[in-house]
Amino acid sequence: MKSLILYSSLTGNTKKIAYSIYDAIQGEKDIKNISELVDESINYENYDIVFLGYWVDKGICDKNSKQVLENIHNKKIALFGTMGASTKGSYGASIIEKVESIVSKDNENLGSFICQGKIAKELKVKYEELLKLHPENEHISEQLNNHEESQSHPDEQEISEAIIFAKDVMSKVNTIM
Template sequence: MKSLILYSSSTGNTKKIAHSIYDAIQGGKEIKNISELIDNNVDYENYDIIFLGYWVDKGICDKNSKLVFENIHNKKLALFGTMGASTKGNYGINIMDKVKDVFSKDNEIVGSFICQGKIAEGLKVKYEEMLKLHPENEHICEQLNNHEESQSHPDEQEISEAVRFAKDIIAKASNM
């Protein structure tokens, strides 16, 4: 079985998860940063399964990931992402559902994983400015409260969960 791990990373969170997945899976495999692919085509037919990593931007995958994701067809896909907010509760689930909708329906999404990542310092400043304009916005308040907590993510537990996710996906794909 040959696997491709594609990822987009702004602050290094998704890259960390992507490389953990790469290191965990056996067999033929390649890893590529999506930013290197925007002008280069990939022959997805060479892969049995594609792990696709994104970072969350405004409640959905980042724009570079979206551009690549929209052009994948007839493949088995395993999605993984990182976001600054806590992934507990409905917010993380809603994001994964939105990302799944980016793909053509001719693909088979065999699993999804999302975990918290560090919030960039520049984003904290942006949220502080936004809060001045919208003090009632729960998401902005949550992001600011979450900033300090986020600095330790993705943590060892989340990396272990990503590794387990990847191994489960490979096992499942091998049996299909």
């Protein structure tokens, strides 16, 4: 069995989870940063499973991850992502649902994992400016309040959960094959 871990990472959060997954799974495996794939095409036929990691941008996966995800066909896929906001509540679930909707129907989605990541400092400035324009916007207020709390994420608990997720996915694949 051969696994491919693809990831896109803006602040290092998704990269951290990707390498945790890479280290946790057994068998032949490769890990690649999506942003470094510009001149490299991937032959997905060489892999039994593809883990794809994304960072959340405007309520869905980043554009590079979306583009790669749209081009994967007839594979077993597992998705993982990081977002600046808390994943508790309906917002995290809605992100997973949106990203899963991008997966081509000819793929077998083996599951999704999402966790909080640290919010980029530049984004805090952007949210402060947006809040001046839209002081009633709850999401913007929550993001600002969450900025300090987010700086410790992904934490050890979330990394542990990502590892459990990856091992569960791999056990599904081994059962299927």
